[in-house]
Amino acid sequence: MPRHELSPFERNIRRIIAQNLKAASRDMTQAELAEKTDIPTSTLSGYFAQRSTPSPGNVQRLADALGVHKSAIDPRYGDDLLEKDVCFEAIFSQLSPERQKAVLTFAQQQLRAQLDNLSK
Incomplete structure (x- = not known):
């Protein structure tokens, strides 16, 4: 059990990491992976x-x-974290309504500037 409540972002990252590990290690057992990485099987199981x-060290x-x-x-x-939409919605939903409005306002300003540059 975590010491604190996990944010939607943290839960999503754990889900993605678990999926990626399962896909990348499908030809080996957790015990074999533990032996290759020197990471305890109990830690890998988590x-x-x-x-x-x-x-970060264990990811490497x-x-x-x-x-x-x-x-x-x-x-x-x-490099493409936002392109994959892995976390944007989770982060945005944690913002206060005032900060959500600020993000949307900034995004609208950026879009207008981009469109202005395209029309030149």
Whole structure:
């Protein structure tokens, strides 16, 4: 049980990490992965069951053992986090109504500026 209530963003990240780990390690057992990474099987089990989030060091160990980039395990290491819409809605929903309005106002200003640049 977490020491604090997980945010929607944190729950979503755990879900994605678990899915990615299952896909990347489908040809090996958790015991084999633990042996390759020196991460205890109980810790790996927590990642797979969405009970815990791997540290940056463990994300790298997992990526190295599985022969993938660390963003293939944890999307927070990728350049396209917002493009994948992994977290934007979760973060936005946690903002106060005033801050949500500020985000929307900023986005509208950016869109207008982009459209102005295209029409030049």
